[in-house]
Amino acid sequence: MADRKFFAGAAIRRLRRAANMTQVALADALDISPSYLNLIERNQRPLSARLLLLLADRFDFDPRQLAADEPGGGIDGISRRLADPMFDDLAIDRGEVEEWLSAAPNAAEAFVRLFDNRLTGQLGSALEIFDPIQLVRKEIERWRNHFADLDAAAEALADELRMGAADLYGAIAERLRVKHQLTIRVLPETVLPETLRRLDLHARQLQLSEMLNPASRTFQAAILLGEIEAQAEIDSLVSGAKFQDTTAQRLYRRHLSSYFAASLLMPYARFLRACEQTGYQIQVLQRRFGASFEQVAHRLTTLQRVGARGLPFFMIRIDRSGQVSKRFAGASHAALIESAHRCPLWNIHRVFDQPLEVHSQLVALEDETTWFTISRAVAGIGAGAGGYAPEFAIGLGLSAELASTLYHARGKNLSSDNAKPIGLGCAACTRVQCPQRSAPPKNRTIKFNERKTGLTPYNFVSD
Structure with missing residues (x-):
């Protein structure tokens, strides 16, 4: 595999400042000169594997985290945005993107923010166009889809329920009944048409459709229990996201409630131990935790x-x-x-x-x-x-x-x-002579040869 220079100046600068360290102090800890650290932070020098490991040890973080902190999401993140049809005539290649990130990382980050916000003018004012689903996904990925407080709360509750009963569904039902005066009732599909779950507060019932399989019934019951007993943790995460859009807030809350439910079904330490013991064999994990393949x-x-x-x-x-x-x-x-x-x-x-x-x-x-x-x-x-x-x-x-x-x-x-060898869809793929190709790649000029027909109808100028 070809080596790719890895620039992470902005991320290292944030780590250093969060630790209240000067460049001189961090350079001393890494056994390099302050001038060399300055070049790294300005993306004028790549980060070596040795320094990456030293930084991970010093700040106790996953080295892969730095890739997510590259300005604009790094080369791949910026290249995806430059694949927009509005840039077709510019034919910007990965080499140019790498040079841009190296020379002007903050300018690259500014471009990404402007592109993502898609500012449009209306009556002299600028309006930001947001997709609530993408906003929520961006927030989830900011946490790398790991919410430590929710995991800890769910794990503690799972241990408590486990002491009372071996059957998790029964234990959740009993907890809802005794502590929250809510009962679970499974109803025929004809009574709950086109509905899988309904909370009837007047009857103090969680009503579940008979169409749900056992894993899904347990999951739905766990969602309700999480909405009640992990409300403080969920509220804190939703508030911290600072969504202006109410749809985004509700989508995010739904994800967090489902996250808690999954953590209750598959408590972190026990689940990770089972993964390592079985080689992450999904079928065994399903049986052991009473979960579905998707869960x-x-x-x-x-x-x-x-x-x-x-x-x-x-x-x-x-x-x-x-x-x-x-x-x-x-x-x-x-x-x-x-x-x-x-x-x-x-x-x-x-x-x-x-x-x-x-x-x-x-x-x-x-x-x-x-x-x-x-x-x-x-x-x-x-x-x-x-x-x-x-x-x-x-x-x-x-x-x-x-x-x-x-x-x-x-x-x-x-x-x-x-x-x-695969690509990221024909429009983004520049592999030549692929017989499966359905469209030419963007930013490539199509070539024609009237005397020869290739495997694909789209022959194009390669790099």
């Missing part, structure tokens, strides 16, 4: 407790048309799930035809990163008796260099030479 997959993206971190998985959920309904990068910083489109050569698109089988694949992106992915089809809850049950594909993945201990990677050749 386990999501939980795997949250294991970032300081001093007890799990592997940095990403997760994505798509439908048959490729539309994304969930994506969590966690601590993986994976460009694979950030793109608006995906490559059909990634086998996540094939799992719908074999819904009970877990598919694995080693893939390589154009930036030379290699990822080990795990995919499986799951069914949603139907619309009632005889109703259509929605289908989704769940994709999990992590850097191939970390995948050797996985159960699902046993017997697999994880060398980059064995990886399937």
Whole structure:
């Protein structure tokens, strides 16, 4: 794999200032000269692996965190924005982006903020156009989808419930009844048409549809318990996000309530221990914690407790048309799930035809990163008796260099030479002569040869 210079000046400067250290003090701690540290902080020198490890030890953080703190999300983050059609005529390549980040990191960050906010003028005033879903996702990724206070509260409650009963669903139901005067009632689909869960405060009932499977029933009950007993922690996180949009606030609150429920079903320390004992074998984790495949997959993206971190998985959920309904990068910083489109050569698109089988694949992106992915089809809850049950594909993945201990990677050749080359959708992919190509890449001039027909109808000028 080719070495890429890693610039993290802005992130290092924030770490130093947060610790109330001067450049001289930090340089002394790292055994380098203050002038060299100054060059690093100004992105005029890359960060070496040795210094990265020293910084991680000094400030007790995950080294991968610095990649997320690169101005504008680093080369990949800025390149994704420059793929917008408004920049098509500029043909800006990755080399230019790297030079820009090196020479003017703050200017790059300013560009990203302006691009994301999409300022528009109306009657002489500027209005910011926000997508509440993207705002919430940005806040979740700022926390790397790990909320330590919620995890701790859920873990303590899980231990308390476990002492009273081995059956978690029964223990939650009893807790709701005794402490909060709320009962759980499972009702026929005809009584709750097109509804999976309803809280009837007049009757003091949590009403659940019979269409929910056992894992989903427990999850819904856990959500309500979390909304009541972790209200202070959830309120604090929602307040700290400082959303101006009420839709974003409600979406974020819903995510945090679901996060607490997952943490209650799969308490952090026990779940991480089970992951390490089983090689992250998802089917075993499902059985051991009474959870669904999707619930386990999501939980795997949250294991970032300081001093007890799990592997940095990403997760994505798509439908048959490729539309994304969930994506969590966690601590993986994976460009694979950030793109608006995906490559059909990634086998996540094939799992719908074999819904009970877990598919694995080693893939390589154009930036030379290699990822080990795990995919499986799951069914949603139907619309009632005889109703259509929605289908989704769940994709999990992590850097191939970390995948050797996985159960699902046993017997697999994880060398980059064995990886399937894929792209981030045809418009963003510049791999030549791909027979699966459906559109030419942006920022590339199409070439024509009337005397020869290639594997693809789009031949283009490469770098």
